[in-house]
Amino acid sequence: MNDGKHFFGSPETERKLNCLRQYLAAYSVALQNKNFARMYIDAFAGTGSRTETKAVLPFMGEGEASLIEVTTPGSARIALGVKPEFHSVVLIEKDPLHVAALRSAVSEYPGSRAHVREGDANEIVQKICQRYDWHKERMRGVVFLDPYGMEVRWDTVEAIAGTEALDCWYFFPLSGLYRNAPKDPTKLDQSKIDALNRVFGTASWRDEWYEKSDAQTDMFGGLIEDERRTFDVNRIEDWVGKRLSTVFKGAVLKPLRLHHANGAPMASLFFAVSNPHKAAVRLAKEIAGHILNAGISSQVRPR
Numbered sequence: 001m002n003d004g005k006h007f008f009g010s011p012e013t014e015r016k017l018n019c020l021r022q023y024l025a026a027y028s029v030a031l032q033n034k035n036f037a038r039m040y041i042d043a044f045a046g047t048g049s050r051t052e053t054k055a056v057l058p059f060m061g062e063g064e065a066s067l068i069e070v071t072t073p074g075s076a077r078i079a080l081g082v083k084p085e086f087h088s089v090v091l092i093e094k095d096p097l098h099v100a101a102l103r104s105a106v107s108e109y110p111g112s113r114a115h116v117r118e119g120d121a122n123e124i125v126q127k128i129c130q131r132y133d134w135h136k137e138r139m140r141g142v143v144f145l146d147p148y149g150m151e152v153r154w155d156t157v158e159a160i161a162g163t164e165a166l167d168c169w170y171f172f173p174l175s176g177l178y179r180n181a182p183k184d185p186t187k188l189d190q191s192k193i194d195a196l197n198r199v200f201g202t203a204s205w206r207d208e209w210y211e212k213s214d215a216q217t218d219m220f221g222g223l224i225e226d227e228r229r230t231f232d233v234n235r236i237e238d239w240v241g242k243r244l245s246t247v248f249k250g251a252v253l254k255p256l257r258l259h260h261a262n263g264a265p266m267a268s269l270f271f272a273v274s275n276p277h278k279a280a281v282r283l284a285k286e287i288a289g290h291i292l293n294a295g296i297s298s299q300v301r302p303r
């Protein structure tokens, strides 16, 4: 945060927010006459806005190139603007400066049933998931997990899936995975292993992503075994989808991958449905599938 401005993401971040914007709008309309209380939980809510620096090129060769700052709604403001409104909007944020900005954003939407909760997203999301009997209380909702990196713990993912009432958009940090799972496993230290285990709730990635090559003999007749991560970004992304499917009983859709400005994969936007009932799965898949497919087919970079 700089002068109250929240700079984050890449030139592609707007595509992620567009998926959320379209889903929340369609979801709210689809459920409005179904007698459910609709909740939106923004677990990493930010400030409510996003600022990016854009280059402005000279017009017809006149003048000089310059940089301008452009501020647009972030996930929290997008949710606050959804019509028909959610019955409750929970905005969770750890950074006190971001919390203050969120409170000020909420005050611009008089009558909205939004609460800002200051603290750790994992703890607060888990408490909310466990507080309600979602089906008995006829509650449905959407959770957005939009961390900077590897902050989402697997027990939080399990808690969301366990409600069988929440749909989840999870912006899964591929670049965090690379950093923590180097090709050469001798560079895996305990903190990296712990980070991956926390995010996945299992250590099985260690055996599945890495492979030993056939032993070779060195010039002195000794055996050399070389071990490498053989999973590339596509296989890792598929693996993440399968891991999410172990707890989300409704569906996990093919994600939309976003990139850093230099073209390196940044994160994949997954959509997962916790509700196992046919009608709920069909509705969620119809809306989110359409949004994700449109995003994937307009992707400029090859997978």
Ligand SMILES: C[S@@+](CC[C@H](N)C(=O)[O-])C[C@H]1O[C@@H](n2cnc3c(N)ncnc32)[C@H](O)[C@@H]1O
Residues within 6 Å of the ligand: 008, 017, 043, 044, 045, 046, 047, 048, 049, 050, 073, 074, 075, 076, 092, 093, 094, 095, 098, 119, 120, 121, 122, 146, 147, 148, 151
């Ligand atoms: C990528 S930004 C979220 C952007 C936001 N979704 C938007 O569209 O405007 C990640 C946010 O998560 C917050 N954060 C990081 N760790 C957190 C945690 N453990 N609990 C709650 N918030 C956290 C950061 O302060 C930051 O504001």
